[in-house]
């Protein structure tokens with residue numbers, strides 16, 4: 318997990334591992350039931366090092382979106398629009414837009430999230446500046462995590478999975494690895 322605390326807001330990054338299922342017809346191989354995703358969590362600041370968790374907003378990035386952030390060039394920006402109710406009758410009622418791009422003057426990056434919620438009738442937006450160094454730490458974490466989100470480690474060693482395709486206890490758990498804890 319990686320956290321960036323700022324006077325205006327807080328950004329935390331964490332992941333959900335993919336779920337795997339054993340493919341019994343395929344000689345004990347595994348198939349990816351659902352790819353993992355990476356979460357970016359934003360919370361507004363209400364005072365020095367105090368954040369209002371009741372107003373936190375989360376956006377879950379897919380493997381391809383994580384890849385887009387990984388390959389973001391110094392003069393490029395990207396934008397992801399998510400509708401949590403896509404394909405349902407409430408479609409369009411909540412829209413989340415994440416913009417990431419270069420800050421011209423400092424060489425750092427901005428992470429801007431805006432959430433329009435027509436159900437609760439609230440608009441929330443966050444803007445977090447990230448230094449060049451923090452962004453490159455993020456990118457190396459993303460780089461490391463991507464194969465796990467896609468399940469390559471399980472293909473490499475399916476003996477780490479139990480009958481129902483979950484990691485056996487003691488297996489890799491990215492979120493718990495202390496060397497990925499990074500806060501300040």
Ligand SMILES: *[C@@H]1O[C@H](CO)[C@@H](O)[C@H](O)[C@H]1NC(C)=O
Pocket residue numbers: 416418427429443444
């Ligand atoms: C990001 O948010 C900041 C602060 O609200 C704003 O000044 C900037 O224009 C935004 N950038 C983009 C690309 O929306």
Ligand SMILES: *[C@@H]1O[C@H](CO)[C@@H](O)[C@H](O)[C@H]1NC(C)=O
Pocket residue numbers: 479480481482483484485486
């Ligand atoms: C496999 O592991 C998961 C998570 O540790 C556990 O919940 C599940 O009961 C296990 N399944 C079997 C069949 O052992």
